[in-house]
Amino acid sequence: MSTSSFTSSLLVHDKAGRYVPATAEQILSEARRVIDLKIRRGAAFTSPGVVREYLGAKLAGYEHEVFAALFLDNRHRLLEYVELFRGTIDSASVYPREVVKEALKLNAAAVIFAHNHPSGHPEPSEADKTLTRRLKQALELVDVRTLDHVIVAGRTTISMAEGGLV
Template identity: 40%
Template sequence: MTAADDDADTKPHYHGHRARLRTRFLESGGAGIPDYEILELILFGVFRNGDVKPLAKALIAECGSLGAVLSAAPERLMKVPGCGEAVIAALKVTREAGLRLLKEDAMQRPAISNWQALLDYCRAALQHEGVEQFRILFLDRKNQIIADEAQQRGTVDHTPVYPREVVKRALELNAAALILVHNHPSGDPTPSRADVEMTRQVRQAASVMGIELHDHLIVGRKGHVSLREKGLI
């Protein structure tokens, strides 16, 4: 056996993997790279050496998908051996950067003429949330988004919404229109009877003050539903 052969035998099985994965990612722009390898690339910044593939695959196994990993509560991530504060920070920074990019795209043009970008942002922000979150997009007279605010966080199947508080905040911002957005942690975005009734209450309260309710979007892992498209507004 030569010295070169002996040296090759002592190298870990993942020797050169990081460089190869980075090169493959840069050359492909990420196309065709599986979720666990995207996680590996993120984890390279946390662990300077060693094989991070087992941790990446364990995170996917625990949460189900890359998006679910990035959106998971820290308490859930901590269940995975090897996932500590530094890993969680890296995952959350990655998610926040992606959300800010989508939000920037959504806010560049009037919401009504930029609907797909708005949907992409809302789905990325809410589809993996473990509890219901109710958000409001406040628009000016040109339908430009002037504020995006989380109004309430509820339980796994209920979020209290108070039409008077929604309208009060719209008046404070001098908003001319609203888009309501909330998620269904069950994954099914089908509106409930309570969703429909609450939407009608908000619409009625807003119309008294000359504020238009454009839509109410319900987001789930299985897609989204527009109450306006369903004829429920």
Template identity: 40%
Template sequence: MTIAQAFSESALPLFGTDEAPLPPQQTHSVAPMQPSYLKDHRQRLRERFLQAGPKSVPDYELLELVLFRAVPRHDVKPLARKLIETFGDFNRVISAPASRLQSVPGVGTMVILELKIVEASAQRLSRAKILRRPVLTCWDSLLDYCHTNMAHRETEHFRVLFLDCKNTLLADEDQGHGTVDHVPVYPREVVKRALELNASALILVHNHPSGDPTPSAADVAMTEKMVNAAEALGLTIHDHLVIGREAEFSFRSAGYL
């Protein structure tokens, strides 16, 4: 046999090992044959996604692609549609807490695992765009990162981006979470943490689960307290961002800072 014969090219199936194995309790039984129309649907959907790109598939079909590995040999379209119906869109599905996902019939451990892998991947990709770079020179990437991490949370979260003297990101830390319309913030703890990290500047970020990023009177008052606490120790607050579902509010752009 020649080298050319040994390594001759042959057509390989798309995502040939994409099906998750059956749960252990099912491995000794004969699995039902997948209906041909389901197999063809999966193949057509994958090919369309690869050839035409992500914009060629709506949210529920993109979710189907994610669910294929978690739910082998079954039609996942009804589950994908139910998840979209329950949570609103693709982003809110993958960002939903595991406890809420479990309340949807048909969602088990493998489905939650696949969704959370996608969520973690999106967060890491967006974070990579701002790591080791001066944050103020990649502001759009920073906004994308904040939206990816916070826009679809169901309760308010408050986080702080700690920057060094060159405005490079030192740390991104969740300082607390609260209810649907309130999160407790402790300026003394924030500036204490800044000193521990030897930070020179801060960017404050919190989300509004309602989707409307307009700051409340409490948001404005808290920001004033944070500015006073930071200035007393020589720290700069570059901005306070309120993240909504589709947009954000910048305290600096609005003239509050």
């Protein structure tokens, strides 16, 4: 959905204090803030539904690819959500070394990866599958478990773990 074709019945204050229709980006930004308030540091990610709701709210609506990770403790409680890499409309460069550094910095025991497909096509590409294997192998060397890799495409989310790909 492009922001230019979006009409909103939600109103926000402009700089002069007048009420004006909110843009799609303002609405999505506020949704991301609300999901952060709802699921705070220490919240347990014990069900696929909670993971999908959280990641769907965080990654839907971007017009470029974003690669993120949920870094978790040994009881799958949230340590930190980090948007690690930003890309173009159809790809993002991901560096396993940087992912491992972040996991060690946060003392994570487990991780759930996520990225969005702005195209709206949710199926994992061969590049997604290869990247997931590389990240999993790199993290295994430092005893961090890879639990899942979720792809967000609009309102649809795909779990690579549920598909047997993690």
